[in-house]
Amino acid sequence: MGRLLVAGALAVAACFTLVSGFHKPSGHAATVSHDVSPAGQDASDAVLEHAFAHRIGKLQVAGQGTVVKRLPDDTHGSRHQRFILRLASGRTLLVAHNIDLAGRVEALQVGDTVAFYGEYEWNPKGGVIHWTHHDPQGRHVPGWIKHGGQVYQ
Numbered sequence: 001m002g003r004l005l006v007a008g009a010l011a012v013a014a015c016f017t018l019v020s021g022f023h024k025p026s027g028h029a030a031t032v033s034h035d036v037s038p039a040g041q042d043a044s045d046a047v048l049e050h051a052f053a054h055r056i057g058k059l060q061v062a063g064q065g066t067v068v069k070r071l072p073d074d075t076h077g078s079r080h081q082r083f084i085l086r087l088a089s090g091r092t093l094l095v096a097h098n099i100d101l102a103g104r105v106e107a108l109q110v111g112d113t114v115a116f117y118g119e120y121e122w123n124p125k126g127g128v129i130h131w132t133h134h135d136p137q138g139r140h141v142p143g144w145i146k147h148g149g150q151v152y153q
Contacts, residue, residue, distance in 0.1 A: 045089040057121040064115040102133035118143035
């Protein structure tokens with residue numbers, strides 16, 4: 001049992017190392033792959049599961065999922081396009097994509113695959129991914145969304 005816990009802890013640590021490798025210091029352009037491989041997706045899903053289980057937020061992560069619901073835009077303050085993704089793990093996430101700073105993801109439909117790089121925040125419904133755009137003040141890691149071969153940032 002102890003070896004299983006150690007192996008699990010090492011796997012989570014490896015996932016955090018993989019994801020944190022995408023992080024660049026503020027003020028620098030992020031150089032990240034816009035493709036999420038199956039192995040990378042599994043690692044990302046594992047990191048998100050760990051973050052959800054332990055109520056961790058402010059976590060930069062890349063991943064991808066399938067759109068299961070499109071929601072109305074949030075128009076209070078900065079405008080955000082909102083939709084729900086289901087990850088391969090089964091976890092659902094709300095994506096809140098700032099459309100005042102980045103382009104709207106046009107032609108988004110239920111069933112589409114969307115890749116993302118942004119900041120995860122915990123909530124009891126699965127969490128939210130935001131900061132899927134550039135930061136005009138250069139203080140936050142730039143994020144992105146990829147859909148239909150186009151990158152929105």
